[in-house]
Amino acid sequence: MRDEIRKIQELMEDAQYVTDAPVATSVHLALTLAKPLLIEGHAGVGKTEVAKVMARVLGTNLIRLQCYEGLDAAAALYEWNYQKQLLHIKLSEQSRQSVGEAEHEIFSEPFLLRRPLLQAISQERAPVLLVDEVDRSDEEFEAFMLEIFAEWQVTIPEIGTVKAAHPPHVILTSNRTRELSDALRRRCLYLWIDYPDFDKEVRIVERKVPGVNHRLAGEIARFMEALRRMRLAKVPGVAETLDWAQALASLHADHLDEALVAETLGCVLKDSDDMKRFRAEVNKTGLTPFLSVSS
Amino acid sequence: MAVRSLGTAVVRFAGLLRREGLPVTVLQVTDAVRALDHLDLADRGEVYLGLRAVLVSRPEDVPAFDQCFATFWRLVADEEGGLPGLLAPPGPSAEDGTAAGGGEKREALGLDAWGGEDESGTEEPLGVPGVSDREALMGQDFSTFTADQLDDVFRLTVQIARRLARRISRRRRPVRRRGRVDLRRTLRANLTRGDLIDLRYRQRKRRKVRLVLLCDVSGSMDLYSRFLLQFLFALQSVFGRVETFTFSTRLTRVTEHLKQRSYRQVLRRLTEVRDWSGGTRIGESLAQFNREWPSLVDRRTIVIVLSDGWDTGEPEVLASELMRIKRRAGRVMWLNPLLGNPSYEPLTRGMAAALPLVDHFEAAHNLAALRSLAGKLTL
Numbered sequence: 081m082r083d084e085i086r087k088i089q090e091l092m093e094d095a096q097y098v099t100d101a102p103v104a105t106s107v108h109l110a111l112t113l114a115k116p117l118l119i120e121g122h123a124g125v126g127k128t129e130v131a132k133v134m135a136r137v138l139g140t141n142l143i144r145l146q147c148y149e150g151l152d153a154a155a156a157l158y159e160w161n162y163q164k165q166l167l168h169i170k171l172s173e174q175s176r177q178s179v180g181e182a183e184h185e186i187f188s189e190p191f192l193l194r195r196p197l198l199q200a201i202s203q204e205r206a207p208v209l210l211v212d213e214v215d216r217s218d219e220e221f222e223a224f225m226l227e228i229f230a231e232w233q234v235t236i237p238e239i240g241t242v243k244a245a246h247p248p249h250v251i252l253t254s255n256r257t258r259e260l261s262d263a264l265r266r267r268c269l270y271l272w273i274d275y276p277d278f279d280k281e282v283r284i285v286e287r288k289v290p291g292v293n294h295r296l297a298g299e300i301a302r303f304m305e306a307l308r309r310m311r312l313a314k315v316p317g318v319a320e321t322l323d324w325a326q327a328l329a330s331l332h333a334d335h336l337d338e339a340l341v342a343e344t345l346g347c348v349l350k351d352s353d354d355m356k357r358f359r360a361e362v363n364k365t366g367l368t369p370f371l372s373v374s375s
Numbered sequence: 376m377a378v379r380s381l382g383t384a385v386v387r388f389a390g391l392l393r394r395e396g397l398p399v400t401v402l403q404v405t406d407a408v409r410a411l412d413h414l415d416l417a418d419r420g421e422v423y424l425g426l427r428a429v430l431v432s433r434p435e436d437v438p439a440f441d442q443c444f445a446t447f448w449r450l451v452a453d454e455e456g457g458l459p460g461l462l463a464p465p466g467p468s469a470e471d472g473t474a475a476g477g478g479e480k481r482e483a484l485g486l487d488a489w490g491g492e493d494e495s496g497t498e499e500p501l502g503v504p505g506v507s508d509r510e511a512l513m514g515q516d517f518s519t520f521t522a523d524q525l526d527d528v529f530r531l532t533v534q535i536a537r538r539l540a541r542r543i544s545r546r547r548r549p550v551r552r553r554g555r556v557d558l559r560r561t562l563r564a565n566l567t568r569g570d571l572i573d574l575r576y577r578q579r580k581r582r583k584v585r586l587v588l589l590c591d592v593s594g595s596m597d598l599y600s601r602f603l604l605q606f607l608f609a610l611q612s613v614f615g616r617v618e619t620f621t622f623s624t625r626l627t628r629v630t631e632h633l634k635q636r637s638y639r640q641v642l643r644r645l646t647e648v649r650d651w652s653g654g655t656r657i658g659e660s661l662a663q664f665n666r667e668w669p670s671l672v673d674r675r676t677i678v679i680v681l682s683d684g685w686d687t688g689e690p691e692v693l694a695s696e697l698m699r700i701k702r703r704a705g706r707v708m709w710l711n712p713l714l715g716n717p718s719y720e721p722l723t724r725g726m727a728a729a730l731p732l733v734d735h736f737e738a739a740h741n742l743a744a745l746r747s748l749a750g751k752l753t754l
Contacts, residue, residue, distance in 0.1 A: 081415055081418050081421055082413070082414060082415040082418075082421065084413070085415075085421065101420065101421070101424055102424050102427075102428075105414075105421060105424040105425050105428060106424070106428045108413065109410050109413060109414075109425055109428055109429065112410075112413040113406055113409055113410060113413070113429075115406065117428075118432070120434065154559070159559070160559065160562075162558035162559065162562055163558075165562060166562070255670065257670040257671065258616065259630070259631065262398065262432075265432035265433065266398070266400050266402065266403060266432055267402070268432070269406075269428045269429055270427075270428055270429075270431055270432045270433070271428060272434045272437070311662065311666055312666070313665060313666065313669065313699070314669075353695075353699070
């Protein structure tokens with residue numbers, strides 16, 4: 081293994097992120113090749129976390145662009161502060177400025193609202209730009225982003241061209257609610273994050289929730305493994321695991337029993353049908369199948 | 376020297392990947408070569424992860440990539456020197472050998488390239504023998520056409536759909552409300568006035584309706600499924616998105632396949648995908664849909680199920696899974712071609728369980744029925 085990759089893995093572990101070779105290798109290549117990294121995976125497996133940890137490790141800012149349906153270039157790049165402009169016009173009505181002067185004044189830096197993409201390219205140090213849930217944005221917006229990623233410069237007609245001194249490190253995440261365009265995929269490195277295996281989940285719980293002993297962490301991980309094998313409508317992710325572990329820790333639990341699971345089930349299962357199915361299952365077989373190693 | 380040979384090896388590896396259906400671009404190849412500079416070549420696992428990050432862009436492609444990687448990059452003893460961890464297969468001297476070997480490998484990998492090359496020879500016959508009477512065609516059940524008529528009827532289906540698409544997309548609705556004031560444009564328009572007189576408005580962009588199709592391809596349903604798919608895909612410019620699944624005993628997402636390859640070929644393939652054993656499991660298939668693609672359905676989605684309702688599973692499963700879909704979808708439609716037969720009554724257990732949960736129950740058994748269906752695909 082390359083020293084750099086081991087270093088990244090160590091740094092990420094230090095930053096409280098339990099990582100493995102695929103994640104570390106992808107991050108390493110994204111940094112050295114200076115390419116965007118597209119991360120896909122189920123909800124709650126820690127996709128967004130990669131960007132946060134990367135920013136912490138690199139000691140730079142994290143700039144987040146949360147995508148939603150209808151997100152357009154203005155909301156992502158920049159807007160003029162219209163309210164402020166209007167006030168300014170009103171206040172300077174008596175000043176006998178010419179139209180040209182007035183215009184020049186209100187379309188200047190103090191009236192500019194920098195949205196995440198513009199912020200990302202006007203930083204002193206290369207920041208980490210997190211484009212979260214790209215799959216929620218429209219296809220037109222995807223195309224617009226490709227344009228930005230290619231040049232890392234933006235032209236604002238009233239001010240001029242802003243070019244990034246240091247192009248940001250880009251992380252895109254997607255839940256696959258929509259298939260992303262091939263053009264975007266091919267410009268990115270790709271990483272699929274799956275649900276963690278047993279050992280990794282135990283490590284995650286122990287790392288993130290100090291009040292949990294080794295035995296309980298193991299039981300939690302086994303339990304989650306069994307739950308994910310059930311055909312649930314909302315499969316719990318790592319986020320749910322951690323919520324639950326936190327809840328159990330605050331109850332000073334040191335092992336799982338039926339009553340405890342019943343009380344805290346809401347941390348893990350978020351769908352009433354799933355709850356019903358789980359309860360039916362437990363009534364039938366007890367908790368043991370959920371805590372034993374399966375083949 | 377090592378660098379150069381490694382470079383050509385990567386190029387040839389990319390060639391292998393392409394043959395197995397992975398869309399690898401030139402940019403990705405150069406990135407892969409650059410990536411190797413930053414990886415420990417003695418660590419096979421690391422090289423695998425690195426190349427995968429660069430060359431694979433969707434999870435479905437990973438199995439094919441894994442197999443290609445295993446065949447292409449062989450381990451070699453450390454003593455050899457040069458590239459300790461990696462060795463590409465024999466160089467260009469064996470070029471003619473690779474061509475043959477490529478074919479062999481392809482077979483060994485057992486990957487079914489979805490019709491890599493189009494059957495270019497098959498020119499469609501232009502005449503419409505025996506089916507010139509359109510009106511008669513419109514009312515004829517799809518299953519009663521002979522095999523050689525089918526192609527023509529397919530073409531007619533597409534024609535009708537395209538015409539409908541044009542008509543629907545030209546239709547504009549009058550704006551009822553004025554929407555929000557658009558400050559950006561208002562200010563621009565009133566720059567010279569000092570006061571805002573001429574207000575500009577903007578409206579929320581109207582989202583198009585999305586379709587999710589769940590098509591039964593077991594037994595006699597396959598033919599109807601193909602007509603429905605053909606019809607709706609020709610209509611698709613009207614919709615925000617069309618997601619397509621086929622099912623018999625289990626569910627398969629075919630959206631991507633339909634997008635990429637020669638369409639007719641894929642439709643023909645649908646028949647081959649079909650699983651003959653065990654009958655239709657509609658409830659199970661819907662459950663799989665709910666489990667694996669829950670986020671495809673929202674209030675702006677119409678979910679269409681095409682099936683005759685012959686479910687070999689439990690009707691309770693069908694009912695509860697359909698209920699789950701109904702709770703989230705804008706509308707649920709069930710198309711049952713048997714409905715075209717005047718004496719048909721929906722008495723199968725599956726159909727009886729599903730009916731109360733369905734917003735529209737239609738036949739879709741002939742062209743006229745498809746055309747009237749198009750009118751109902753709005754929310």
